Amino acid sequence: MSCSFKILNENAGARLGLISTPRGDIDTPAFMPVGTAATVKALLIDQVKSTGTQIILGNTYHLMLRPGIERIDRVGGLHQFMNCDLPILTDSGGFQVMSLSKISKITNDGVTFNSHIDGKKIFISPEVSIQIQKSLNSDIVMIFDECPEYTLDKNRVSKAVNLSIDWAKRSKLEFGINKNKMLFGIIQGGIFNDLRKESLDRLQEIGFDGYALGGLAVGEKQNEMFEVLDNISQFLPKNKPHYLMGVGTPSDLLGAVKRGIDMFDCVLPTRSGRTGLAYTWEGKKNLRNAKYATDDEPLDPKVNCPASQNYSRSYLNHLTNSNEILGSILLTWHNIAFYQDLMKKIRESIADNNFENFYRKHFEILNS
Amino acid sequence: MSCSFKILNENAGARLGLISTPRGDIDTPAFMPVGTAATVKALLIDQVKSTGTQIILGNTYHLMLRPGIERIDRVGGLHQFMNCDLPILTDSGGFQVMSLSKISKITNDGVTFNSHIDGKKIFISPEVSIQIQKSLNSDIVMIFDECPEYTLDKNRVSKAVNLSIDWAKRSKLEFGINKNKMLFGIIQGGIFNDLRKESLDRLQEIGFDGYALGGLAVGEKQNEMFEVLDNISQFLPKNKPHYLMGVGTPSDLLGAVKRGIDMFDCVLPTRSGRTGLAYTWEGKKNLRNAKYATDDEPLDPKVNCPASQNYSRSYLNHLTNSNEILGSILLTWHNIAFYQDLMKKIRESIADNNFENFYRKHFEILNS
Numbered sequence: 001m002s003c004s005f006k007i008l009n010e011n012a013g014a015r016l017g018l019i020s021t022p023r024g025d026i027d028t029p030a031f032m033p034v035g036t037a038a039t040v041k042a043l044l045i046d047q048v049k050s051t052g053t054q055i056i057l058g059n060t061y062h063l064m065l066r067p068g069i070e071r072i073d074r075v076g077g078l079h080q081f082m083n084c085d086l087p088i089l090t091d092s093g094g095f096q097v098m099s100l101s102k103i104s105k106i107t108n109d110g111v112t113f114n115s116h117i118d119g120k121k122i123f124i125s126p127e128v129s130i131q132i133q134k135s136l137n138s139d140i141v142m143i144f145d146e147c148p149e150y151t152l153d154k155n156r157v158s159k160a161v162n163l164s165i166d167w168a169k170r171s172k173l174e175f176g177i178n179k180n181k182m183l184f185g186i187i188q189g190g191i192f193n194d195l196r197k198e199s200l201d202r203l204q205e206i207g208f209d210g211y212a213l214g215g216l217a218v219g220e221k222q223n224e225m226f227e228v229l230d231n232i233s234q235f236l237p238k239n240k241p242h243y244l245m246g247v248g249t250p251s252d253l254l255g256a257v258k259r260g261i262d263m264f265d266c267v268l269p270t271r272s273g274r275t276g277l278a279y280t281w282e283g284k285k286n287l288r289n290a291k292y293a294t295d296d297e298p299l300d301p302k303v304n305c306p307a308s309q310n311y312s313r314s315y316l317n318h319l320t321n322s323n324e325i326l327g328s329i330l331l332t333w334h335n336i337a338f339y340q341d342l343m344k345k346i347r348e349s350i351a352d353n354n355f356e357n358f359y360r361k362h363f364e365i366l367n368s
Numbered sequence: 369m370s371c372s373f374k375i376l377n378e379n380a381g382a383r384l385g386l387i388s389t390p391r392g393d394i395d396t397p398a399f400m401p402v403g404t405a406a407t408v409k410a411l412l413i414d415q416v417k418s419t420g421t422q423i424i425l426g427n428t429y430h431l432m433l434r435p436g437i438e439r440i441d442r443v444g445g446l447h448q449f450m451n452c453d454l455p456i457l458t459d460s461g462g463f464q465v466m467s468l469s470k471i472s473k474i475t476n477d478g479v480t481f482n483s484h485i486d487g488k489k490i491f492i493s494p495e496v497s498i499q500i501q502k503s504l505n506s507d508i509v510m511i512f513d514e515c516p517e518y519t520l521d522k523n524r525v526s527k528a529v530n531l532s533i534d535w536a537k538r539s540k541l542e543f544g545i546n547k548n549k550m551l552f553g554i555i556q557g558g559i560f561n562d563l564r565k566e567s568l569d570r571l572q573e574i575g576f577d578g579y580a581l582g583g584l585a586v587g588e589k590q591n592e593m594f595e596v597l598d599n600i601s602q603f604l605p606k607n608k609p610h611y612l613m614g615v616g617t618p619s620d621l622l623g624a625v626k627r628g629i630d631m632f633d634c635v636l637p638t639r640s641g642r643t644g645l646a647y648t649w650e651g652k653k654n655l656r657n658a659k660y661a662t663d664d665e666p667l668d669p670k671v672n673c674p675a676s677q678n679y680s681r682s683y684l685n686h687l688t689n690s691n692e693i694l695g696s697i698l699l700t701w702h703n704i705a706f707y708q709d710l711m712k713k714i715r716e717s718i719a720d721n722n723f724e725n726f727y728r729k730h731f732e733i734l735n736s
Contacts, residue, residue, distance in 0.1 A: 038686065042693040044674065067661070067686035075664055075680065083678045274693075293435070296443055306412065310451045312443065318406065318435035325410040325642075325693055 002179030003139075003209065005241050009350055012359070013233075013258045016350040019241055021139045022180050023079075023087040026054045028241065028262040029346055031253065031339045032089060034270060036062045038072070038082040041270050042325070042332040045084045051305065051333070052340040055087040055139075057265045060132050061096035064122070065115045069135045077137025089265070090138035092129040092171070094145045094186075095214065095246070106146065108166065126167040130174035138181070142212065143171035145186045150219035157190040164188050165202045172206055182209035184243060190215055191224055193231040200235055210241040210263075217247045217266075222255070222367075229259035236260060250279055250342055251367035257346055258359055269339050273332030276320035278307075280338060283368040285313075287331065292317035305337035306330060342366075370547030371507075371577065373609050377718055380727070381601075382625045384718040387609055389507045390548050391447075391455040394422045396609060396630040397714055399621065399707045400457060402638060404430045406440070406450040409638050410693070410700040413452045419673065419701070420708040423455040423507075425633045428500050429464035432490070433483045437503045445505025457633070458506035460497040460539070462513045462554075463582065463614070474514065476534065494535040498542035506549070510580065511539035513554045518587035525558040532556050533570045540574055550577035552611060558583055559592055561599040568603055578609040578631075585615045585634075590623070590735075597627035604628060618647055618710055619735035625714055626727055637707050641700030644688035646675075648706060651736040653681075655699065660685035673705035674698060710734075 001022050009016040017028040033040050033048055035056045040048050048056065058078050063069065072081045078088055097103070101113040110125025129144035145164040148156055168185055175183045185208035189195030196213075203211065213232065216225050225247070236242050243263035244256050253264055269279060276288040280300035285292075287299075295313040302308075307316060307330035319327030349358035369390050377384040385396040401408050401416055403424045408416050416424065426446050431437065440449045446456055465471065469481035478493025497512035513532040516524055536553055543551045553576035557563030564581075571579065581600070584593050593615070604610050611631035612624050621632055637647060644656040648668035653660075655667075663681040670676075675684060675698035687695030717726035 037690050037692060038683070039692050039694040042697075044694070044697070066690055067682070071661060071664075071682050071686075075682075081680075081683055083683075293439060296439075312449075314435075314439050314443075315406070315449055315451075318439075322405050322434055324405060324407050325696055326407040326412070328693055329410075329412070329697070 003182045005210070005239070007238065009353070011350045011353045012356040013260055014346070014350045014355045015242075015260055015262055016347055017241065017262055019182075021087045021182070023085065023139050024054060026087060027347055029253070029257045029343055030055060030263050031343045032057045032263065032265040033336050033339075034059070034265055034267045035082070035084075035088075036267075037066065038063060038078060040332075040336075042274065042328045043336070045082070045086070047333055048336060049086065051337040052344060053086065053336065055089060056084065058088050058090045058136060058138060059093070059096060060090050060129060060136070061093035061100070063136065064093065064124075064132055065117050069132050073135040077135070079137065087139040088136070089140035090133045090136050090142065091245070092133070092142040092144040092186075093124055094129070095147045097124060098147050098149070108163065126170035127174045130171050140182045140184060140210070141175060142184050143168045143186055143208070145188060145214060147186075147188065147214050148190070150215075151190065154192055154195070157188070157192055157195055161188050161195050161199045165199065165206075168203055169206055172208070184208055184210040184212050184241075186212045186214040186245070187232065188215050191220060191228055193228070196228060196232045197235060200232060204237060208240070210243055211236055212243040212245050213261075214245050216244065217252070222252060225252070226255050226259065229256060229261065233260040249366070250339070251363055253339075253342065254346065254359055254363050254366060258355070269335030270332050273335045274328045276327065276331065278316075278331050278338075279335050281362075281365070283365055287313065287316045287320045287327075289317070299334060300338065303334060303338050303341055305333050307334035308337070371550045373578070373607070375606065377721070379718045379721045380626065380724040381628055382714070382718045382723045383610075383628055383630055384715055385609065385630055387550075389455045389550070391453065391507050392422060394455060395715055397621075397625045397711055397718075398423060398631050399711045400425045400631065400633040401704050401707075402427070402633055402635045403450065403452070403456075404635075405434065406431060406446060408700075408704075410642065410696045411704070413450070413454070415701055416704060417454065419705040420712060421454065421704065423457060424452065426456050426458045426504060426506060427461070427464060428458050428497060428504065429461035429468070431504065432461065432492075432500055433485050437500050441503040445503070447505065455507040456504075457508035458501045458504050458510065459613070460501070460510040460512040460554075461492055462497070463515045465492060466515050466517070476531065494538035495542045498539050508550045508552060508578070509543060510552050511536045511554055511576070513556060513582060515554075515556065515582050516558070518583075519558065522558075522560055522563070525556070525560055525563055529556050529563050529567045533567065533574075536571055536576075537574055540576070552576055552578040552580050552609075554580045554582040554613070555600065556583050559588060559596055561596070564596060564600045565603060568600065572605060576608070578611055579604055580611040580613050581629075582613050584612065585620070590620060593620070594623050594627065597624060597629065601628040617734070618707070619731055621707075621710065622714065622727055622731050622734060626723070637703030638700050641703045642696040644695065644699065646684075646699050646706075647703050649730075649733070651733055655681065655684045655688045655695075657685070667702060668706065671702060671706050671709055673702050675702035676705075
């Protein structure tokens with residue numbers, strides 16, 4: 001069975017779809033929990049799966065630095081190494097090289113940088129990134145791009161678009177032909193609509209299995225991000241998945257689905273879970289807050305996970321304030337369960353041609 | 369159903385027994401994982417139960433300081449608060465008051481101390497300790513004793529024995545009569561055999577449901593601890609459980625079972641799990657060691673837990689060296705699973721009148 005994507009319904013700008021891969025199907029709109037270093041932090045993969053998660057994300061940059069690709073390759077790839085039978089999408093490392101490492105040189109050839117862990121000098125290029133992703137044996141592979149920081153310098157962004165298009169071509173060449181996997185292009189262009197359009201057009205000339213929006217949620221406001229989506233979404237090819245990288249809050253997801261986005265990844269639910277912050281259908285709750293010490297109610301009875309079904313807010317308050325690992329476990333689990341519950345209800349509302357109502361009912365509360 | 373204890377077999381000094389409580393049975397010799405602050409650190413209670421654990425321990429001292437007894441009492445006790453349907457033994461706080469807090473005053477009445485968390489001045493007495501343990505609603509309650517540090521000052525130890533006997537009487541009076549719970553006395557006396565014997569005799573005059581040995585594994589060598597056990601075990605009442613508090617390593621457990629001990633608790637398997645140290649049938653393994661980076665074998669295929677069944681040593685090495693929470697989870701789980709596997713095989717060997725062979729086969733390896 002080779003990979004495929006089909007649209008099942010469209011409603012009020014939102015798309016209900018299905019990505020099929022040899023490792024399993026992914027109902028879209030989909031949220032992908034982040035498994036940076038070969039683990040979705042604080043959870044076993046069965047716990048991640050219990051939330052309805054159908055695909056996770058792995059970070060090429062982090063994995064190449066630690067533990068290194070050799071020992072993952074040796075056992076057949078990331079699925080075997082981390083005991084995960086779900087499909088995995090790997091990013092290309094581009095974003096992290098730019099944001100985490102000390103860059104020593106960017107040339108047309110690639111990027112030389114110093115590891116943020118041990119300072120070691122490392123070279124990465126489109127070819128290297130794709131080779132690594134082949135070793136990781138991920139199911140959805142991302143092109144290697146240059147992802148500039150949020151800037152109003154159009155000339156800087158334009159140069160990044162040009163370089164990224166060249167790297168996109170080289171990424172595709174290195175990827176070759178493999179029907180069991182998908183290769184996604186990444187649209188750059190910052191907040192400049194004409195550059196976004198140019199980036200998309202030139203990526204489509206090369207031809208990819210999906211189109212991602214990079215360089216968003218990097219400091220701009222939510223309405224600025226939505227404006228970029230409003231402008232580009234009309235041009236995105238309808239028969240391919242649309243992936244908004246690194247986004248976002250529950251309201252970001254709801255607003256982006258309304259603008260035709262099919263896929264998301266974000267560290268928010270996992271990272272927040274480790275700091276005592278819970279996402280619920282009533283909005284965010286900081287479990288460290290003293291008011292929860294006397295609150296014996298469940299966290300969010302609508303969410304099907306242990307944190308919300310088996311414990312009280314008072315107990316979670318105790319765990320988070322005592323820095324107990326179980327607090328990180330329960331809240332991470334809860335947050336992913338909530339995100340997946342949100343995506344499931346979004347999908348149901350699109351299937352029922354009721355997405356606009358769903359959006360209106362929840363957007364402001366989730367944005368609070 | 370009221371609490372009971374019976375001996376099912378004796379072999380080579382070791383005892384096979386069964387403690388029955390309204391909340392469940394406990395096969396002895398038994399190991400109790402420590403759930404200090406209303407959580408067995410890094411694990412969900414279902415994971416703890418999956419290892420064969422039949423009882424856990426809670427710490428009165430830690431719970432009274434954080435989260436405080438009020439909110440545990442409010443929901444009906446520790447079982448409800450932490451969602452644990454296993455029997456729970458609570459210590460009296462005596463040991464932690466002495467070892468963790470800044471004592472401001474010990475009188476015949478009780479101990480005034482400053483919390484190690486916020487410096488708050490707190491008073492604890494036998495009556496207070498038992499009242500707290502009633503609020504926690506634990507199934508096995510420990511008397512409040514004075515537990516001096518390891519010392520060769522016999523006069524100091526003798527005074528602690530005397531005070532502890534007085535406190536034992538007051539503890540029993542405060543406990544009253546409750547057939548659904550058990551109250552254990554604690555034998556003090558340090559490394560002085562005559563004081564241990566005196567402490568035990570006077571406790572037996574008061575009469576308890578079980579007899580614990582306190583003040584061991586506090587700095588003395590293993591052979592010194594075994595000598596104390598060799599001397600006292602002949603006098604321990606045969607029809608009551610014998611509990612060696614705060615012990616120990618796998619070889620400590622094996623050696624103590626040979627000397628008639630039925631119950632153990634220790635933070636070693638949980639604490640070690642958080643530092644990358646695994647107990648196996650081949651001895652200890654420090655997963656942080658670089659040699660495991662190239663070792664794709666399971667941790668210990670004989671132990672039935674995810675760390676040993678679903679992952680490689682190389683993966684665990686990566687998790688521990690990256691300080692990933694999943695590393696703490698998997699190794700804590702493994703260590704408790706190993707301890708329970710050890711106890712199960714000890715029980716089987718006693719049932720088969722084969723304990724001496726079992727001991728000889730494993731003691732040296734486990735002690736390495």
